[in-house]
Amino acid sequence: MENQHTNMADSGNCCAPSTQNTWRQSWLGRALMVIGIGGASLASICCAAPFLLAGVFTAIGLGFIFNDLLLMGLLVVFAAVAVLGYHLIRRARQA
Numbered sequence: 001m002e003n004q005h006t007n008m009a010d011s012g013n014c015c016a017p018s019t020q021n022t023w024r025q026s027w028l029g030r031a032l033m034v035i036g037i038g039g040a041s042l043a044s045i046c047c048a049a050p051f052l053l054a055g056v057f058t059a060i061g062l063g064f065i066f067n068d069l070l071l072m073g074l075l076v077v078f079a080a081v082a083v084l085g086y087h088l089i090r091r092a093r094q095a
Helices: 003-007 017-048 052-060 068-094
Strands: none
Touching: 003 052
């Protein structure tokens, strides 16, 4: 009876911890990629053509964002978040 129980546990059911961990890494990776790509796109648009979003950001009190040094920093940070998300997705698919 004990042998049958261990064989059932090794059969790869849907609730195995490795399957859940892979799903979480994939979901987290996708979320990080969306946040990273969206933030990097917004920072690059603000840096390249600030007149497109200047009125909106100034109206909600975020006019200080239009400092080029701050925008370049935000671009690097959001690009790093997107790369981390990509890495998590690739690691989840290899598992």
